[in-house]
Amino acid sequence: EIVLTQSPGTLSLSPGERATLSCRASQSVSSSHLAWYQQKPGQAPRLLIYGASSRATGIPDRFSGSGSGTDFTLSISRLEPEDFAVYYCQQFGGSQWTFGQGTKVEFK
């Protein structure tokens, strides 16, 4: 099973700042199978990025994804108040889906 490790666990930032979230895989992951989700309290996850770098429908262009192999990054160029949430990376491999443990982006 491929393990995804996200860092940092918590990111304390202010609106307007840039957020950089990391997702590291225990072995190489196909970029086509790497996604990022946003989850707010009491809500279901929302797909942000798929294929490591493609924005899902309706996702603002301040969200971008990059990376390959074992290291992937989600960037939020300028944090809006609605972006403070928990973010998860997800991969598919060997007929199994796995999620990272999440990074919480909180108000500084």
Added chain:
Amino acid sequence: EVQLLESGGGLVQPGGSLRLSCAASGFTFSAYGMSWVRQAPGKGLEWVSHIIASGGTTYYADSVKGRFTVSRDNSKNTLYLQMNSLRAEDTAVYYCAKRLTPTITVFDYWGQGTLVTVSS
């Protein structure tokens, strides 16, 4: 508009059984793979099970293999999760999720979730 509506959650004793349902609408249900993903209270997301569009192939996380069974009825646009031999660690909100496309292994729509509590 795509909608996924889970039901069937509740309180069950350890060792008991429960069947979850996910009613789908707003898309051609029979054309998409579907998954169950759970989230224990205050914890992260854990993928549980997946079934392909036709229902012919299923996948399970090691933590539920042999205890949970995923199925679907494409004539009723409904996904199911039969959960047997439930344990305290199965306590979670269970989400059903729609796969983006047959070749893209991510989930673009999620239900609101149904809470399963395993406790005596």
